[in-house]
Amino acid sequence: MLNTAVRDPVARPMVRLPYARTALQPANSACAMNSCSNCCRQGVCLPAGLSSANLFDLDELTRVKRRVKRGAVLYHNGDRFNTLYAVRSGAFKTVGALSSGREKTTGIHLSGEVMGLDAISSTRHHYRAVALEDSEVCAIPFAKLQELTLRIPELQHRLLRMLSSDIARDHGLMLLLGSMTAEQRLAAFLLSLSRRYKRLGYAADHFILRMTREDIGDYLGLALETVSRLMSRFQRDGLISTQQREVELKDATALTEIVGHW
Amino acid sequence: MLNTAVRDPVARPMVRLPYARTALQPANSACAMNSCSNCCRQGVCLPAGLSSANLFDLDELTRVKRRVKRGAVLYHNGDRFNTLYAVRSGAFKTVGALSSGREKTTGIHLSGEVMGLDAISSTRHHYRAVALEDSEVCAIPFAKLQELTLRIPELQHRLLRMLSSDIARDHGLMLLLGSMTAEQRLAAFLLSLSRRYKRLGYAADHFILRMTREDIGDYLGLALETVSRLMSRFQRDGLISTQQREVELKDATALTEIVGHW
DNA sequence: CGCGAGCTTGAGCTCTATCAACCAGTGTGG
DNA sequence: CCACACTGGTTGATAGAGCTCAAGCTCGCG
Numbered sequence: 009m010l011n012t013a014v015r016d017p018v019a020r021p022m023v024r025l026p027y028a029r030t031a032l033q034p035a036n037s038a039c040a041m042n043s044c045s046n047c048c049r050q051g052v053c054l055p056a057g058l059s060s061a062n063l064f065d066l067d068e069l070t071r072v073k074r075r076v077k078r079g080a081v082l083y084h085n086g087d088r089f090n091t092l093y094a095v096r097s098g099a100f101k102t103v104g105a106l107s108s109g110r111e112k113t114t115g116i117h118l119s120g121e122v123m124g125l126d127a128i129s130s131t132r133h134h135y136r137a138v139a140l141e142d143s144e145v146c147a148i149p150f151a152k153l154q155e156l157t158l159r160i161p162e163l164q165h166r167l168l169r170m171l172s173s174d175i176a177r178d179h180g181l182m183l184l185l186g187s188m189t190a191e192q193r194l195a196a197f198l199l200s201l202s203r204r205y206k207r208l209g210y211a212a213d214h215f216i217l218r219m220t221r222e223d224i225g226d227y228l229g230l231a232l233e234t235v236s237r238l239m240s241r242f243q244r245d246g247l248i249s250t251q252q253r254e255v256e257l258k259d260a261t262a263l264t265e266i267v268g269h270w
Numbered sequence: 271m272l273n274t275a276v277r278d279p280v281a282r283p284m285v286r287l288p289y290a291r292t293a294l295q296p297a298n299s300a301c302a303m304n305s306c307s308n309c310c311r312q313g314v315c316l317p318a319g320l321s322s323a324n325l326f327d328l329d330e331l332t333r334v335k336r337r338v339k340r341g342a343v344l345y346h347n348g349d350r351f352n353t354l355y356a357v358r359s360g361a362f363k364t365v366g367a368l369s370s371g372r373e374k375t376t377g378i379h380l381s382g383e384v385m386g387l388d389a390i391s392s393t394r395h396h397y398r399a400v401a402l403e404d405s406e407v408c409a410i411p412f413a414k415l416q417e418l419t420l421r422i423p424e425l426q427h428r429l430l431r432m433l434s435s436d437i438a439r440d441h442g443l444m445l446l447l448g449s450m451t452a453e454q455r456l457a458a459f460l461l462s463l464s465r466r467y468k469r470l471g472y473a474a475d476h477f478i479l480r481m482t483r484e485d486i487g488d489y490l491g492l493a494l495e496t497v498s499r500l501m502s503r504f505q506r507d508g509l510i511s512t513q514q515r516e517v518e519l520k521d522a523t524a525l526t527e528i529v530g531h532w
Numbered sequence: 533c534g535c536g537a538g539c540t541t542g543a544g545c546t547c548t549a550t551c552a553a554c555c556a557g558t559g560t561g562g
Numbered sequence: 563c564c565a566c567a568c569t570g571g572t573t574g575a576t577a578g579a580g581c582t583c584a585a586g587c588t589c590g591c592g
Contacts, residue, residue, distance in 0.1 A: 104441065104445055106445070106449060106530070110449060112444070112445050112448050112449045114441045114444055114445065125433075125434060125437055126434055126437040126438045126441060127434070127438075128430050128431060128433075128434035129430075129431040129432070129434035129435035129438060130434075130435070130438065134438060134441065135441070154423075154426070154427065154430075157426065158420065158423055158426070161416075161420055164416070164419065164420070164426065165416065167430070168390050168391075168416075168429070168430070168433065169390060169391040170391070171387075171390075171430065171433035171434060171437065172387060172388055172389070172390035172391035172392075172433060173391035173392070174437050175387055175388040175433065175436050175437055175440060176388045176389075176391060176392065176396060178437060178440040178441065178444065179366065179376045179388060179396065179397070179440065181444055182374070182376055182440060182443055182444055182447060183366050183374045183376065185444060185447035185448045185491065186374050186447045186488075186489075186490070186491030187372060187374045187488075187491060189547075189548095190547075190548065220569090220570065220571085221570075221571065221572095222570080226448075227448075228448070229447065229448030229449060230548080230549090231548070231549050231550075232570090232571085233548090233549080233550080233551095233571095233572080233573085234547095234548060234549075236570095236571060236572055236573080237548095237572080237573075239571095239572095240572070240573080252556095252557095252570085252571075451579075451580095452579075452580065482537090482538065482539090483538075483539065483540095484538080492580080492581090493580070493581050493582075494538090494539085495539095495540080495541085495580090495581075495582085496579090496580060496581075498538095498539060498540055498541080499540080499541075499580095501539095501540095502539095502540070502541085514538085514539075514588090514589085
């Protein structure tokens with residue numbers, strides 16, 4: 009049932025070096041600078057589109073960095089909100105606790121993405137942010153950021169755009185959760201990850217899932233077994249090649265067709 | 271199987287006058303004023319929390335009203351975005367078209383709520399906004415609004431909060447779509463409508479659904495038949511009383527328990 | 533009165549969750 | 563160095579929730 013070639017270490021195409029320098033790297037070392045002005049994520053993160061003069065203002069707000077170990081919690085459900093967190097390196101999930109004891113992952117956040125935007129309206133976090141791997145974030149005091157936007161209209165615009173694109177992204181997930189089959193969901197998920205890694209400058213067709221099958225299931229509204237089965241099936245059908253967390257998209261077109269284009 | 275009392279016109283408790291003046295009224299006539307300063311939705315809409323001096327500034331931006339007939343489209347998927355719409359009276363749904371031909375309703379918007387926030391980031395609308403009943407909106411030119419926020423920090427804060435609470439609301443729907451049974455979804459939906467009507471000053475336990483079973487299904491990720499069956503079951507179990515679009519919550523506690531409190 | 537849109541109910545089937553067993557890899561302690 | 567436990571992944575069997583198809587009903591309207 010399993011393609012034995014995959015089990016054979018020699019036949020694994022995915023651990024070759026060219027990849028190891030890009031998407032497969034946990035990206036912790038990729039960006040050592042400590043201010044927005046010289047951060048390699050500046051093009052995709054909060055300061056995207058700002059003039060360099062304005063960047064310096066932002067530098068002061070993002071001085072505080074925080075390291076978070078894999079599995080550790082950045083903020084809890086119910087914590088007072090006064091800080092936005094920009095992911096510098098690594099990856100996070102935000103999870104909502106359900107009374108049933110189960111959890112629902114509402115978001116996956118890669119580097120350059122900002123977490124906590126949903127809490128602006130209520131002054132408290134609704135979710136728990138958990139590191140999927142050893143990660144680092146910039147802590148951005150929201151009150152100061154808001155002051156700054158009054159002086160820098162572009163920054164205000166940028167902030168609004170970030171919130172807005174969060175909404176748009178969530179709507180995409182709602183479409184997915186509300187009207188797609190398990191197969192479509194997983195295909196859409198893989199393609200979405202691919203797009204995001206590409207945007208970060210990594211290989212689009214080859215990356216490491218930072219999360220467990222269970223995490224993916226929680227995110228897509230599926231049981232972990234279903235995720236596992238589908239991964240196997242995609243592999244059997246030659247759409248992807250996968251070994252544990254390592255994924256290579258071999259036929260992105262076919263995946264796109266599975267999703268259907270909307 | 272159906273409680274015959276409900277079919278009997280005499281036994282219907284829901285068409286009595288006290289209700290007819292509140293939630294059952296389509297609310298078209300409820301708010302005839304034509305500027306924010308004297309609009310009865312001012313406390314729940316965009317201007318919420320602004321000082322009256324600032325309200326006057328906002329008045330200028332919301333001069334343009336637009337009437338939309340039931341079933342008519344306010345804006346289409348792909349339309350250029352330059353205007354936010356605040357629902358003055360009536361109700362809207364926003365729907366995303368899927369290639370399969372089916373549609374997914376991503377939002378239900380009652381009066382006092384603002385539509386189009388998801389398009390800020392992309393300059394184009396991703397969804398179609400359709401009136402669920404004869405409705406009226408305020409057209410708010412976004413560029414001008416943004417200018418105004420630079421002069422009125424409170425307005426900026428308000429705008430951010432609206433976007434943020436949109437995100438939070440969407441997350442709620444994602445939780446619902448991703449991890450609740452059909453029964454829980456419908457119960458949550460009814461309770462949510464109840465809360466929103468209450469906030470608008472209507473009766474919390476008695477209202478008219480502005481949408482068809484199909485709309486509800488599209489919104490909750492269920493087939494219309496499932497919605498219908500569950501409505502019947504809730505009625506049979508004494509949780510609600512319903513006749514077509516008219517709904518009375520008879521046991522909100524039980525509904526809350528069905529949802530489970532998270 | 534007849535028509536159509538929307539709602540209800542039934543029957544059957546499919547997809548996916550659940551339960552369960554097993555496997556691989558990793559870390560731990562004796 | 564091996565036994566053992568533990569985490570995460572795979573695969574199978576089974577059952578049930580909800581979808582689809584289909585028929586009939588209600589109500590408002592021309």
